[in-house]
Amino acid sequence: MNRSAQKVLEAGRDDWVSLAELESYVREFSAITSAEELAQRDLEIITELVEGGFVEIGSVTEEVGFKAWDAPLPEALEQIRNARLRSDDWAWACWLANTELGNQFARAQTPGEAPSPE
Numbered sequence: 001m002n003r004s005a006q007k008v009l010e011a012g013r014d015d016w017v018s019l020a021e022l023e024s025y026v027r028e029f030s031a032i033t034s035a036e037e038l039a040q041r042d043l044e045i046i047t048e049l050v051e052g053g054f055v056e057i058g059s060v061t062e063e064v065g066f067k068a069w070d071a072p073l074p075e076a077l078e079q080i081r082n083a084r085l086r087s088d089d090w091a092w093a094c095w096l097a098n099t100e101l102g103n104q105f106a107r108a109q110t111p112g113e114a115p116s117p118e
Contacts (some may be wrong), residue, residue, distance in 0.1 A: 001048070001052075001105075002029070002045070003025070003029040004022070004025040004026045004028070004029045004030070004041075004045055005045050005048055005049055005054075006106075006109060007025040007028075007029070008021075008022055008025060008045065008049060008055070008096060009049070009054060009055070009098060009102045009103075009105055009106040009109075010106050010109065010110070012055065012096060012097065012098035012102055012103070012106065013098060013103055013106050013107070016058075016060055016066050016095040016096065016097050017055075017095065017096040017097075018091060018092055018094075018095055018096075019042065019080065019090065019091055019092065019093055019094055019095075020091030020092065022042055022045060022046070022096065023038055023042055023091070026038055026041050026042060026045070039081070039084050042080075043077050043080065043081065046077065046080070046094075046096070047073065047077065049096065049102070050073055050076075051073070052101075053099055053101045053102075054098065054099060054101055054102035054105060055096040055097060055098055055099060055102050056068040056069075056096070056097050056099060057069050057073075057076045057080075057094050057095075057096060058094065058095055058096075058097060059094065059095060060092075060095045066095060066097045068097070069094075076094070079093070079094070080093055080094050
């Protein structure tokens, strides 16, 4: 797992992670600068994290908080891709929420932190 994906999981232990935050990690840990390449890398990381069972994709509202999307991964990725192309608010087009597996992985990567009891 690359450092950007690890940072998403670390941040996701405390809060939901926006697409903007994910992209900030991609910028921090890679040499990618073009908007098109950044967008592609964001989608690759989301795919890796969702397929690995580490995060869920969803939306955040004041009324509900985080609500996972029901759409299959390919549809969710297409929705994110379209938001990037058509919206000035693309940075908040989706949010990522750690699953318990994602939290466990993040804890295991934190030096000196004992695993939580199950």
